[in-house]
Amino acid sequence: MPTPQRSVLRLALTLLAASATPLATCAADSVWLTDLDLTQLHFAGWRKPTIVQPSAAAPAPAPKGKAPAATPTLKIAGRTFDRGVGTFVTSALWLELDGRAERFEAMVGVDDSAADKQAAVIFSIIGDEKKLWDSGVIARGAAARKVDVPLAGVRSLLLKIECATEPKPNHFADWAEARFAFAGERPRTVRVPREEAVILTPAASAAPRLNGPRVYGCRPGNPFLYRIPTTGERPMTFAAEGLPPTLTLDAARGLITGTAPARGTFAVTLRARNARGEATRPFKIVSGSTLALTPPMGWNHWYAHYNRITDAMMREAADIMVRTGMADVGYAYVSIDDCWSNIPDSPAAQAKRPDPARVGPARDAQGNILTNRHFPDMRALTEHIHAHGLKAGIYTSPGPLTCAGFAASYEHEEQDARQFAAWGFDFLKYDWCSYGRIVPGDATLAARQKPYRQMGSLVERLPRDVVFNLCQYGHGNVWEWGEAVGGQCWRTADDLGGHLSSLFDVALKNAEHRAWSRPGAWNDPDYVQIGWIGDARGGGEPQPCPMTPTGQYSFMSLWALMAAPIFYSGDLTHLDAFTLNVLCNPEVIDIDQDPLGESARVVKLTRDTFLMIKTLDDGSKAVGLGNRGDVPVEITAKWSDLDVTGPQRVRDVWRQRDLGVSDTAYRARVPRHGVVLLRMATAK
Numbered sequence: 001m002p003t004p005q006r007s008v009l010r011l012a013l014t015l016l017a018a019s020a021t022p023l024a025t026c027a028a029d030s031v032w033l034t035d036l037d038l039t040q041l042h043f044a045g046w047r048k049p050t051i052v053q054p055s056a057a058a059p060a061p062a063p064k065g066k067a068p069a070a071t072p073t074l075k076i077a078g079r080t081f082d083r084g085v086g087t088f089v090t091s092a093l094w095l096e097l098d099g100r101a102e103r104f105e106a107m108v109g110v111d112d113s114a115a116d117k118q119a120a121v122i123f124s125i126i127g128d129e130k131k132l133w134d135s136g137v138i139a140r141g142a143a144a145r146k147v148d149v150p151l152a153g154v155r156s157l158l159l160k161i162e163c164a165t166e167p168k169p170n171h172f173a174d175w176a177e178a179r180f181a182f183a184g185e186r187p188r189t190v191r192v193p194r195e196e197a198v199i200l201t202p203a204a205s206a207a208p209r210l211n212g213p214r215v216y217g218c219r220p221g222n223p224f225l226y227r228i229p230t231t232g233e234r235p236m237t238f239a240a241e242g243l244p245p246t247l248t249l250d251a252a253r254g255l256i257t258g259t260a261p262a263r264g265t266f267a268v269t270l271r272a273r274n275a276r277g278e279a280t281r282p283f284k285i286v287s288g289s290t291l292a293l294t295p296p297m298g299w300n301h302w303y304a305h306y307n308r309i310t311d312a313m314m315r316e317a318a319d320i321m322v323r324t325g326m327a328d329v330g331y332a333y334v335s336i337d338d339c340w341s342n343i344p345d346s347p348a349a350q351a352k353r354p355d356p357a358r359v360g361p362a363r364d365a366q367g368n369i370l371t372n373r374h375f376p377d378m379r380a381l382t383e384h385i386h387a388h389g390l391k392a393g394i395y396t397s398p399g400p401l402t403c404a405g406f407a408a409s410y411e412h413e414e415q416d417a418r419q420f421a422a423w424g425f426d427f428l429k430y431d432w433c434s435y436g437r438i439v440p441g442d443a444t445l446a447a448r449q450k451p452y453r454q455m456g457s458l459v460e461r462l463p464r465d466v467v468f469n470l471c472q473y474g475h476g477n478v479w480e481w482g483e484a485v486g487g488q489c490w491r492t493a494d495d496l497g498g499h500l501s502s503l504f505d506v507a508l509k510n511a512e513h514r515a516w517s518r519p520g521a522w523n524d525p526d527y528v529q530i531g532w533i534g535d536a537r538g539g540g541e542p543q544p545c546p547m548t549p550t551g552q553y554s555f556m557s558l559w560a561l562m563a564a565p566i567f568y569s570g571d572l573t574h575l576d577a578f579t580l581n582v583l584c585n586p587e588v589i590d591i592d593q594d595p596l597g598e599s600a601r602v603v604k605l606t607r608d609t610f611l612m613i614k615t616l617d618d619g620s621k622a623v624g625l626g627n628r629g630d631v632p633v634e635i636t637a638k639w640s641d642l643d644v645t646g647p648q649r650v651r652d653v654w655r656q657r658d659l660g661v662s663d664t665a666y667r668a669r670v671p672r673h674g675v676v677l678l679r680m681a682t683a684k
Helices: 004-019 302-308 311-323 347-351 378-387 413-423 433-437 445-460 500-511 549-561 577-583 586-592
Strands: 029-032 050-052 074-076 079-081 084-088 091-096 101-110 120-127 130-139 145-150 156-163 172-182 188-190 215-218 223-227 237-241 247-250 255-259 264-274 277-287 297-300 333-335 391-396 427-431 467-471 489-491 522-524 566-568 601-604 609-615 621-627 633-638 648-652 657-662 665-670 674-682
Touching (some): 120 145, 297 391, 549 674, 586 674
Parallel strands (some): 427 467
Antiparallel strands (some): 084 172, 247 255, 264 277, 609 621
16 A cells, blocks of 8 residues: 555656646647638639548438549548648638647648649748748658647747749648647637738829820721829819810810821820819820720729629729729729620529529520620610720620620621620620630640631721730730730730739749730730639629738739739729729839830749839839748849949839939838839939
């Protein structure tokens, strides 16, 4: 029988041993990553994340004659894990810990299901803007790597996976057996880390400021419509010196209308005056064969409203663009995307339970394409848009159906082109979609070009100016031939919606095609998606976009530097002061609309940092100091990289503030996912 002294000694030793155990086992609690809200996970690609946990319900019995559904698994180098999260790469998951987590543990690697045998990824863990852990490059087939990261005091955490190879395919990688040890309230996932939405741009002056392009292309004899973009207090009066005689100016509204003059270049001086002052701006009208001498700007409904779009919503969009001042800085097009025609009635269509008001015959007895009941009068719609001095855009596909399954233009191309012109549309987006049923995936380049060459020829001969947008996702290096088939702009990659975490990848890839960017020929990396946008994967209702305020500034900075078309595709009814500030800085827009039409060249500095340098028409440079990484960094723009010499005057474009003169370089601290946008000119 043990003595009381021995019992006390044994208890003391037990307590001493307990105090020496690792921190993870001393934590008050632990939680598996799979038990948290993973709807906040941002990832590239369309395949859903694989979430595996032992408590998952068994799959439902398979219908008779069909194979049973596979139980989801995670497998790394042949080793199966019964708990964890597998996701497309790049992926990011933000968590708020508020200093209460103690450590994070996991096993990580490339999932054996990754299609690319050369797949390689990098896992990283960022806490409070500091890198806490980095896996280094992990290749497909490598054994799972153990993660054990202390988190004491960390408030904001990022779990990130990115590709380690170029070009960046959609790999699949796993956080297996991932869990947090914590005390108190458990970790929670968030869409983005906390960041104040600071308005950088000063409010527009009450005095007039003339904005928009300084050069404008039109085709002789076609209807002409141009709203002079001008900020400042109303009422305001306008004048246009040197206007061709076929055009007239509404001096009270600033609308130039009439018929495009004969071929030639016309130097016009625009003037705007109000009680606070007067402004002038040169404006060159070039009447010839080339439209879109600067990148088109406007609004497109897709990433906000999907198949919910209506005539009333389009009219409201035009009204809002004028009321909020978007039209006063150059946004000109109000564009319908998919879902304005009918879904052809069929058992397959009905199985999807579509809105009955969007189902009906594709065409009338004469073969004219029919609108669905949400669009009762297209001509009246475009007249409403034109009454504001804005322009109207429409969408279709060269295939039998659009991407959303609505009637399209196959074998009715000329009839539809003429119908669009008769309705009064000024912009046509032509989306590949079901044309893939007409030509095989390995079709020749000529076969891929054929539908765009056909429609481009038709659009060019229409009795109105219609900007032709090729939407075929960069197939066949479209940037090399888009202009030759009649296009003014062309998508260079897949839809950006649902891939916003890859924003910098998309922009830098698009900039590689800069040799084909010039007036009338623009590389289009897709629409600007800031403010409130819908869920691109499910077509859901708009909600705040999954980007920090810094990321939203970067979106506009990158698009302006690339001379990309700027079509906002968020919910106009949810515009707030911050979103309008990002969309409507006239100095940023001037960089995008510069008449030289150059897309910035990229100088890569490190894996995460780069410079973008764009030469402007007046000889100055627009310069972006970019940080695609997840921690703030100091970036130096050396004059040798910018191809300038001597002292340079530096201006902060977003803040519209001069920063003084620098002699050989300029250095700035750039936040995570940030772009510092500057304009530089030789000091005199």
